[in-house]
Amino acid sequence: MQRTQDINVRSLTPLISPRDIKEFLPLSETACATVVQGREAIRKIQRREDARLLAVVGPCSIHDEKAALEYAERLTTVAARVRDRLLVVMRVYFEKPRTIVGWKGLINDPHLDGSFDVSAGIHKAREILLRINEMGMPCATEMLDPITPQYTADLVTWASLGARTTESQTHRQMASGLSMPVGFKNGTDGNLHVAIDAMEAARHPHAFLGIDADGQTCIVNTTGNLDGQLILRGGRSGPNYGPDSIAEARALLAKRNLDPHILVDCSHANSNKDYRNQPAVWRSVLNQRIDGASDILGMMVESNLVEGGQPLGGDLTALKYGVSITDSCIGWEATETLLDEGHALLAKVGAAPAMST
Numbered sequence: 477m478q479r480t481q482d483i484n485v486r487s488l489t490p491l492i493s494p495r496d497i498k499e500f501l502p503l504s505e506t507a508c509a510t511v512v513q514g515r516e517a518i519r520k521i522q523r524r525e526d527a528r529l530l531a532v533v534g535p536c537s538i539h540d541e542k543a544a545l546e547y548a549e550r551l552t553t554v555a556a557r558v559r560d561r562l563l564v565v566m567r568v569y570f571e572k573p574r575t576i577v578g579w580k581g582l583i584n585d586p587h588l589d590g591s592f593d594v595s596a597g598i599h600k601a602r603e604i605l606l607r608i609n610e611m612g613m614p615c616a617t618e619m620l621d622p623i624t625p626q627y628t629a630d631l632v633t634w635a636s637l638g639a640r641t642t643e644s645q646t647h648r649q650m651a652s653g654l655s656m657p658v659g660f661k662n663g664t665d666g667n668l669h670v671a672i673d674a675m676e677a678a679r680h681p682h683a684f685l686g687i688d689a690d691g692q693t694c695i696v697n698t699t700g701n702l703d704g705q706l707i708l709r710g711g712r713s714g715p716n717y718g719p720d721s722i723a724e725a726r727a728l729l730a731k732r733n734l735d736p737h738i739l740v741d742c743s744h745a746n747s748n749k750d751y752r753n754q755p756a757v758w759r760s761v762l763n764q765r766i767d768g769a770s771d772i773l774g775m776m777v778e779s780n781l782v783e784g785g786q787p788l789g790g791d792l793t794a795l796k797y798g799v800s801i802t803d804s805c806i807g808w809e810a811t812e813t814l815l816d817e818g819h820a821l822l823a824k825v826g827a828a829p830a831m832s833t
Contacts (some may be wrong), residue, residue, distance in 0.1 A: 494688075503630050507606055511631060530563050530773050534569075536802040536803035550812075554816070558819035583601050589792070602627060619651070629656070636658065649684040652679070662709060662711060742754040751805055752806070757775075785801070787801070
């Protein structure tokens with residue numbers, strides 16, 4: 477008989493099971509405490525029981541373990557200094573959506589050479605998450621592949637769905653079963669409705685195909701995730717971090733009987749895709765929060781050890797240390813300045829919040 481299946485599949489490579497990788501790299505008590513306390517702190521911010529501002533800060537993507545850990549060490553020091561006004565969570569992103577083709581992130585291609593050693597990528601990603609959590613720094617990541625959470629989600633404090641996946645039923649179902657708060661970005665065109673639809677969909681129970689801890693295909697039945705936030709990241713129609721955009725988001729959430737949990741992404745279309753504009757967005761949104769826009773729970777900033785970006789070419793020895801190979805980022809000095817300025821301004825306006833971490 478003529479072949480009718482896997483015609484375009486070159487090969488199938490078995491993966492280590494989630495249970496086995498967790499036995500090899502187990503969740504430590506210190507890392508567990510970081511995750512549990514970080515998640516609860518975000519939930520208290522959502523409930524307005526904690527008046528701090530959530531700051532999700534870090535590299536656009538992780539491609540160098542050494543640089544990631546150095547960044548985490550620096551951020552941990554600053555986070556401790558500003559912790560009475562800001563809850564700092566580090567961006568530790570291992571999966572990158574591509575418009576057409578390109579490097580898909582550390583899990584997909586950890587050696588940066590097109591070898592797609594996903595087993596090594598999962599191992600490296602889990603190890604990095606474990607080490608950062610053991611520093612006491614909570615981690616945030618984008619959930620892109622619906623299989624990945626079984627391998628890493630126990631080490632993630634906050635997750636996001638990107639502008640390209642928020643509209644996906646698969647990802648909304650996945651979000652309904654995630655154990656941490658999840659942010660939903662507006663669409664690439666600036667449309668808020670797809671993200672609000674996703675927030676509502678993820679609050680409900682779902683049944684879908686997935687894998688269990690042993691890697692066995694199964695039906696996943698979820699209870700729904702009530703801890704959703706709307707992330708404003710701008711779109712083709714322009715930025716959407718100004719007071720009018722915040723008011724529109726608030727009104728649309730209220731119309732759907734959803735709590736006004738709003739985060740602003742200082743990068744992407746809100747910065748007109750120019751990393752140097754992120755500080756201006758940060759300061760604008762911070763001032764709105766200080767002026768009474770309490771629905772703004774936090775902000776996201778793409779930041780690295782060294783400002784700018786660089787292409788991923790064939791000569792890996794030519795890569796500059798601490799520079800992003802995906803979206804360009806602000807550098808460490810600018811990052812530290814934003815966090816310290818934010819802390820000073822928030823402290824100036826009053827009320828000391830209750831803290832969980």
